[in-house]
Amino acid sequence: MKIKVLFICRNNSGRSQMAEGILRAIYGDHYEVHSAGSDPKEISPLTIQVMKEIGVDITGHRPKSLREFEGEKFDIVASLCDEACPVFLGGERYLHAKFPDPRGADIDTLRRVRDEISEWIRKEFNPEK
Numbered sequence: 001m002k003i004k005v006l007f008i009c010r011n012n013s014g015r016s017q018m019a020e021g022i023l024r025a026i027y028g029d030h031y032e033v034h035s036a037g038s039d040p041k042e043i044s045p046l047t048i049q050v051m052k053e054i055g056v057d058i059t060g061h062r063p064k065s066l067r068e069f070e071g072e073k074f075d076i077v078a079s080l081c082d083e084a085c086p087v088f089l090g091g092e093r094y095l096h097a098k099f100p101d102p103r104g105a106d107i108d109t110l111r112r113v114r115d116e117i118s119e120w121i122r123k124e125f126n127p128e129k
Contacts, residue, residue, distance in 0.1 A: 007020055009080045012063045015102065017061050018113070025056045036088075075091075077090065077093075
């Protein structure tokens with residue numbers, strides 16, 4: 001049985017989308033992965049581009065509202081904001097990691113945030129730890 005994870009941030013257009021794609025690509029055999037936000041916005045083409053650079057295609061992703069997951073239970077709910085983060089009740093375990101909001105950022109900033117999220121996921125979600 002896979003561990004059910006929900007990544008949350010405000011817009012579900014950058015950090016949480018990156019985290020969803022990375023966790024699914026790296027440890028997808030162990031996790032059922034979702035993401036959502038309190039105020040969903042479109043995913044920028046630059047975010048999709050920097051993810052493709054590491055072999056993760058999120059072109060099929062769409063921004064989702066936390067409301068879509070109301071009533072669902074998750075093993076892990078992980079918030080990724082460096083500012084006020086939304087709250088989602090329904091997690092067995094809660095994690096928080098601070099990553100800067102890449103919305104409207106240049107490509108180098110997006111790459112840095114992507115790499116920081118990837119490193120955190122490799123450490124925090126490694127099924128062999």
